[in-house]
Amino acid sequence: MSKKIGILTGGGDCPGLNAVIRAVVKGGIKKGWKLLGFRYGWKGLIAGEFMELDDQTVSGIVHRGGTILGTSRTNPYKNPGDAEKVKNTIKKEGIDVIAAIGGEDTLGAAAKLSKEGIRIVGAPKTIDNDLSCTDFTFGFDTAVNIAMECIDRLHTTAESHNRVMVVEIMGRHAGWITTYAGLAGGADVVLIPEQPISLNHVCEVIQRRHEKGKLFSIVAVAEGAKFEGKDMVLEGKLDQFGHVRLGGLGQLLGEMIEKKTGYETRVTVLGHIQRGGSPTAFDRVLGTRFGIGMIKLIEEGKFGCMVSLQGNEIVPARLEEASGKLKLVPQEFIELCEYFE
Numbered sequence: 001m002s003k004k005i006g007i008l009t010g011g012g013d014c015p016g017l018n019a020v021i022r023a024v025v026k027g028g029i030k031k032g033w034k035l036l037g038f039r040y041g042w043k044g045l046i047a048g049e050f051m052e053l054d055d056q057t058v059s060g061i062v063h064r065g066g067t068i069l070g071t072s073r074t075n076p077y078k079n080p081g082d083a084e085k086v087k088n089t090i091k092k093e094g095i096d097v098i099a100a101i102g103g104e105d106t107l108g109a110a111a112k113l114s115k116e117g118i119r120i121v122g123a124p125k126t127i128d129n130d131l132s133c134t135d136f137t138f139g140f141d142t143a144v145n146i147a148m149e150c151i152d153r154l155h156t157t158a159e160s161h162n163r164v165m166v167v168e169i170m171g172r173h174a175g176w177i178t179t180y181a182g183l184a185g186g187a188d189v190v191l192i193p194e195q196p197i198s199l200n201h202v203c204e205v206i207q208r209r210h211e212k213g214k215l216f217s218i219v220a221v222a223e224g225a226k227f228e229g230k231d232m233v234l235e236g237k238l239d240q241f242g243h244v245r246l247g248g249l250g251q252l253l254g255e256m257i258e259k260k261t262g263y264e265t266r267v268t269v270l271g272h273i274q275r276g277g278s279p280t281a282f283d284r285v286l287g288t289r290f291g292i293g294m295i296k297l298i299e300e301g302k303f304g305c306m307v308s309l310q311g312n313e314i315v316p317a318r319l320e321e322a323s324g325k326l327k328l329v330p331q332e333f334i335e336l337c338e339y340f341e
């Protein structure tokens, strides 16, 4: 039976989004379905702003970063009446199923709409890899590879100048990118939100290296990490969706290390470089599998579910469960990093 599918991408952009969109569109066309792309996440459904998606629109985008649909952090449950507007657009445009591609916030809204009777399927997106019920989200591998390459580059300059290099990496609540990039790049200290930072310990590691003749060190720190007994370091501003903006931890930590050890310390904040540009082969393939996986969920009537990667299988997971709890870095990885201090 012919169907009309509405696709949206919400939250922070992420390499691999276009691979998912392309797969849903190409897969849907094969089934004889009609595909609409809503602009800027839930905002497009609230405002009724969309574009028709066909073979042409999604041709040549698998390698492109960002999202051809645009994205925003709009949540239809934030402002009264917006969820109703979403439902009205779905009704007015005769949409059978919404395919929501997003992280915790976007999929959390999808879970609520699903409970209220809207047919929705999802795909887990975030460079942070902190969504539950999936081994990996797409975008994470690309961000890790970018951060790893930056650590490699910092390594050679750190060594040439006998400097401590602090590199601040994205990761608000979970330190997945910092952990993987730190391990792959050979960082000497890895600091993540899951484990409070002890300045004494960090400085001891650096001093021990100096005593052994290693006159440089790399400290990889996730932006959301906290000092023992302290809160996250904030920029003091909110974004337009009311989310607190993190910022300044790397700088603060760098100054503290320099003061305590006396070693020259420089700070690099990777920021949005980690989210931009083309996806790795892994993320292109995972995104493609997720997109076709969503087509299968729709065919099988598995609404209220997202596609997930478990082992090497694409399997359904309940949206409510996936968006209800963050997936944090387990102790095993924290201990793994400590072996290399």
Ligand code: F6P
Binding pocket: 012, 103, 126, 127, 128, 170, 171, 172, 223, 239, 246, 275
């Ligand atoms: O959720 C992904 C993420 O990149 C986080 O790691 C980071 O804290 C946040 O988005 C940054 O958001 P924005 O793009 O709104 O500055």
